Amino acid sequence: xxxxxxxxxxxxxxxxxxxxxxxxDDVYAGFPVxxxxxxxxxxxxxxxxxxxxxxxxxxxxxxxxxxxxxAPDDALKATMLSYFEGKDEGRAIVAPASKDPFVVRQTxxxxxxxxxxxxxxxxxxxxxxxxxxxTGPELIAFWIDxxxxxxxxxDAANGYDYPQLISKFLLGAVFYNQAVxxxxxxxxxxxxxPNDQPYKEGAAYTGKEHSWDEAFGYFxxxxxxxxxxxxxxxxxxxxxxxxxxxxxxLAYADHDRDGAVDLKSEMTFGxxxxxxxxxxxxxxxxxxxxxxxLDGRKVIAEANGAALTDEQRGALQGHAETIRTxxxxxxxxxxxxxxxxxxxDLGKLEVILDSxxxxxxxxxAYAKHWGELKGFALALQTGRGNLGETAxxxxxxxxxxxxxxxxxxxTDIDSQGNYVKDESKPLAxxxxxxxxxxxxxxxxxxxxxxxxxxxxxxxxxxxxxxxxASAEND
Numbered sequence: 064x065x066x067x068x069x070x071x072x073x074x075x076x077x078x079x080x081x082x083x084x085x086x087x088d089d090v091y092a093g094f095p096v097x098x099x100x101x102x103x104x105x106x107x108x109x110x111x112x113x114x115x116x117x118x119x120x121x122x123x124x125x126x127x128x129x130x131x132x133x134a135p136d137d138a139l140k141a142t143m144l145s146y147f148e149g150k151d152e153g154r155a156i157v158a159p160a161s162k163d164p165f166v167v168r169q170t171x172x173x174x175x176x177x178x179x180x181x182x183x184x185x186x187x188x189x190x191x192x193x194x195x196x197x198t199g200p201e202l203i204a205f206w207i208d209x210x211x212x213x214x215x216x217x218d219a220a221n222g223y224d225y226p227q228l229i230s231k232f233l234l235g236a237v238f239y240n241q242a243v244x245x246x247x248x249x250x251x252x253x254x255x256x257p258n259d260q261p262y263k264e265g266a267a268y269t270g271k272e273h274s275w276d277e278a279f280g281y282f283x284x285x286x287x288x289x290x291x292x293x294x295x296x297x298x299x300x301x302x303x304x305x306x307x308x309x310x311x312x313l314a315y316a317d318h319d320r321d322g323a324v325d326l327k328s329e330m331t332f333g334x335x336x337x338x339x340x341x342x343x344x345x346x347x348x349x350x351x352x353x354x355x356x357l358d359g360r361k362v363i364a365e366a367n368g369a370a371l372t373d374e375q376r377g378a379l380q381g382h383a384e385t386i387r388t389x390x391x392x393x394x395x396x397x398x399x400x401x402x403x404x405x406x407x408d409l410g411k412l413e414v415i416l417d418s419x420x421x422x423x424x425x426x427x428a429y430a431k432h433w434g435e436l437k438g439f440a441l442a443l444q445t446g447r448g449n450l451g452e453t454a455x456x457x458x459x460x461x462x463x464x465x466x467x468x469x470x471x472x473x474t475d476i477d478s479q480g481n482y483v484k485d486e487s488k489p490l491a492x493x494x495x496x497x498x499x500x501x502x503x504x505x506x507x508x509x510x511x512x513x514x515x516x517x518x519x520x521x522x523x524x525x526x527x528x529x530x531x532a533s534a535e536n537d
Contacts, residue, residue: 077271089289090318091279092328096267097368099259108364111327114280116176117184118332121233122147123157123172124181128226131299133214140211147203148182151462157450159330165309165316166300167330168323175326185379186236186445192437192458194476199445200234205480217430221473222465227434230395234333237443238281244447245384246278251376258363259370271371279356282390283332287318288353293342295497299324300331300339304520322402334390341396344512348389348396355385387447394443395508397459399434399501402513405465406497408432409490412468422468433465434501453507460500495524500531517521 075414096108120515124146145151154172156273156373169175193202210216210225217224250256256270266273288296295315303309315326316331324330331339338348338415362375371379408429415422440461444454464473466480489494498521504510505518 088361089287089357091286091288091353091360094360094364097272097364097366098261098267098269099368101261101267102398103265103267108268108272110268110273111275111276111280113176113179114277115283115327115330115332116172116179117181117237118280118283118330118524119159119169119175119326120154120179120181121230121333122159123154124134124207124233125226125230126158126431128210129216130231131211131213131216133212134379135212137211142206143207143211144204146181147207148180148200150178150180151525152177154324159302162302162309165313166323169327178318181233184237184241185233186240187447190441190444191454192441192444192461192463194463194474199232203233203236204242205476208480217427219426219430220243221484222426222430222433222467224431224434227339227431228438230333231435232441234337235439235445238334239394239442240281240445242278242281243383243387243390244445246274246281247386248447249447250472251379251383251517252257253371253373253376257370258366259368269363269368271379272360275356275360275363276458277358278383278386280385282334282352282356283330284335284338284349284353285316285318285331286328288335289350289357290318291315293339293349296331296335297339297343299302299329300333300336326458332379337397338389338393341393341400344514346396348393348512352386352389355382355389358382391443391446392508392510394439396445396510396512396514398436399504399510399516400512400514401439401498402500402504403434404432405429405436405519406494406501406517406520407515409494409497413490413494416468426468430465437461450507453503456503457500460496461508462487466490491528495528498524 091349092109093107094109096105098108124143127139127143127146136292145154155172156172159167172179179392182200182203185203189196189198190202197205205461206225209218209223213225218340219296244328251274256262258269258271260270262268262270268276269522285296285299287289298304298307298312299316304313313324316329318329342349347363359379362378366375408425411425412422412429415425415456418461440457443457444450462472466472466487470487470489471484473482474500476484498517501518502521
């Protein structure tokens with residue numbers, strides 16, 4: 064549903080939910096200070112600026128990862144590392160930036176939070192889906208080094224799109240991991256960050272209030288999401304798209320009608336963007352997750368600064384589980400979608416190669432989609448639970464690199480950081496593997512949006528390839 068509102072001298076069409084679908088309490092804001100003995104000037108206990116700063120660091124790092132010229136660039140590498148592991152003052156917000164008339168209020172990371180980085184919050188476990196069992200921070204640092212020396216972040220020799228790999232892995236290794244395996248897990252325990260104590264000395268919020276807020280900040284959705292359609296939340300992230308103009312996106316985002324988008328509460332970032340994108344297929348990930356966050360925050364506020372009862376903590380854990388399972392499924396939906404993209408790319412490449420055409424453009428699209436697929440597959444493995452056999456199959460099917468046109472594939476990284484390649488399976492077999500991936504996402508996670516669904520081709524392609532293609536080597 065759309066209605067028009069005035070914004071300055073222009074009139075915009077605003078996609079909002081019907082009035083009956085939301086009320087004044089459908090915005091994640093304005094929760095009062097409940098901390099006993101607080102004597103400061105704060106009027107609300109809501110605070111998640113550090114998490115939004117990390118959303119911005121991620122967006123900026125992704126942008127920088129595509130700036131390489133094709134030769135080693137120590138200055139670019141240092142800048143990228145400052146956005147990943149540094150805590151430098153004065154870092155500019157590279158992205159998201161203003162796009163007239165979509166004005167972004169903040170221009171510096173310090174306006175959101177000082178002294179923040181991504182590396183300190185990146186998944187510290189080993190990443191078995193890439194060679195050498197690097198930890199999350201080690202893998203990102205390795206990719207940053209490679210990206211800084213690759214032309215526009217693309218390594219054609221090995222098929223790696225570093226901006227996509229870095230970005231999609233971080234969406235899991237920082238935002239998903241920190242939310243579901245920290246703030247909505249350990250920090251919900253009765254003896255950790257209790258609600259009758261400040262989160263830290265001098266804070267205006269209790270331990271449980273801030274822990275919950277931080278998890279919400281990692282999801283990266285506008286505070287007024289429940290008053291908007293998923294399409295509107297999607298358009299905010301895009302700052303306008305082919306279907307809607309930047310002024311439409313501004314109208315959706317600018318909840319306080321001051322003419323600018325406050326990154327702290329009005330912007331859509333990666334995790335929420337993908338939830339909204341899949342909901343265009345009829346699912347309800349975005350609103351389900353956001354509603355669980357809001358309802359959980361109300362439980363904490365109703366405790367009024369007292370320690371949570373077992374019943375209240377149980378209710379919180381229920382909302383946390385809703386968030387975890389739906390967020391996990393969003394990541395699985397992304398694996399499903401990009402497996403479908405890679406499947407189609409390989410089909411196009413087969414036709415081009417058979418006809419003797421130039422595959423460069425199609426190969427570039429394939430590498431981009433493979434980077435998104437691989438990044439999300441690794442992200443999916445950074446949650447609270449061990450995915451076990453599902454993770455093993457996921458990693459074996461995709462491999463350490465895409466199957467290249469000369470039928471080789473990265474199989475290792477040597478002691479000097481160089482990629483080692485070996486003979487791979489045929490392109491047609493790897494194409495069939497993408498259907499096995501889609502089938503795995505359905506059976507293991509029950510994905511529902513199923514964008515780019517290619518499973519209808521599974522039986523016919525198997526018949527074309529013969530019995531050997533169905534043998535499980537994954």
